[in-house]
Amino acid sequence: MGLRVIEVNHLTKLFGNAVAVNDISFSVEEGEILGFLGPNGAGKTTLIQLLLGLITATAGEIKILGIDLIKDREAILSQVNFSSSYVSMPTSLTLWENLSVFAKLYGIKNHEGKIDSLLTLFEINHLKDSLTRNLSSGQQTRLSLAKALLNSPKILFLDEPTASLDPDIADKTRTLLKSIRNKSRTTILYTSHNMKEMQEISDRIVFLDQGEIIACGTPNEIIQNFEEENLEDVFLKIARRKVENIE
Ligand SMILES: Nc1ncnc2c1ncn2[C@@H]1O[C@H](COP(=O)(O)OP(=O)(O)OP(=O)(O)O)[C@@H](O)[C@H]1O
Ligand SMILES: [Mg+2]
Known part of the structure; x- marks a missing residue:
């Protein structure tokens, strides 16, 4: 078994009386690509925000890289990062300025070369002097x-990283994420509503529904457990089972 880089024990998050995350426990090994799957409102974004310490848990424990998140969040934050399609960067700065500000905040050495290579990697080098507010959502x-x-x-931690990407860039992003994992043993936790993507790049899937883990395993294990052909059918089965229960 590989090194456990994330350990979550009996994690619960309430917003008022509403339970967004309900007593969940799981762990993640170094180098895993783990997909959080589940219907709208299942608790995926809440869980990522909890793991980043952006919101505090109502109950439970989170350990990242062996460190208790509540005790030493700073020691963890320098070793992780986050991207979301729905959180925009400061819009009055150019792309280059934005990345420079973050690089300085992170204390990156030789950051100009690093920024250059990342802009090239994501094919936005030609936009480096554009204002961030003028980018299309996929470019953002x-x-x-x-x-x-x-x-x-x-x-x-990636919350719907490919949601606004065109099929070409989405495909390149998936390839890139896999290559980053293979080269650097980076652990990647992400969410997506794209079932094909989930099936293709996840080593393991945590299926959330109403704040609870209802299934966990490799894509094939989950498909077999639900006796379906693919993840899309598993998803529909669960969603429709819920409707039947309400009726
Ligand atoms: N700041 C908040 N205050 C109150 N309720 C919240 C807050 N954030 C999330 N919730 C509620 O918690 C539940 C889980 O929301 P969350 O955003 O984690 O879902 P999600 O799985 O990411 O859904 P989606 O697929 O739509 O992104 C929802 O019922 C939501 O309304
Ligand atoms: Mg979400």
Whole structure:
């Protein structure tokens, strides 16, 4: 068994009386690509925000890289990073300025070369002097992914990283994420509503529904457990089972 880089024990998050994350436990090994799957409102974004310490848990424990998140969040944050299609970067700066600001915050040495290579990697080098507010949503996503790789994180948290990408760039991003994992043993936790993508790049899937883990395993294990042909059918089975229960 590989090194455990994330350990979550009996994690719960309430918003008022509403339970967003309900007593969940799981662990993640170094170098795993783990997909959080589940319907809208299942608790995926909440879980990522909890793992980043952006919101505090109502109950439970989170250990990242062996460190208790509550006790030493700073020691963890320098070794992880985050990207979301829905969190935009400061819009009045150019792409280059934005990445420079983050690189300086992260204390990256020789950051100009690093920024250059990331802009090239995500095919946005020609936009480096454009204002961030003028980017299309897919271009903003690529900028956000470039930011997330600046500090060569040990763990990457990605909330719907490919949601606004065109099929070509989405495919390149998947290939890139796999190659980063293969080269650097980076652990990647991500969410997506693209079932084909989930099936293709996840080593393991945690299936969330109403804040609870209802299935966990390799894509094939989950498909077999639900006696379906593919993940899309598993998803529909679960969603429709819920409707039947309500009726
Ligand atoms: N800041 C908040 N205040 C109150 N309720 C919240 C807050 N953030 C999330 N919730 C609630 O918690 C639940 C889980 O939301 P979350 O955003 O984690 O879902 P999700 O799985 O990411 O869904 P989606 O697929 O739509 O992105 C939802 O019922 C949501 O309404
Ligand atoms: Mg979400």
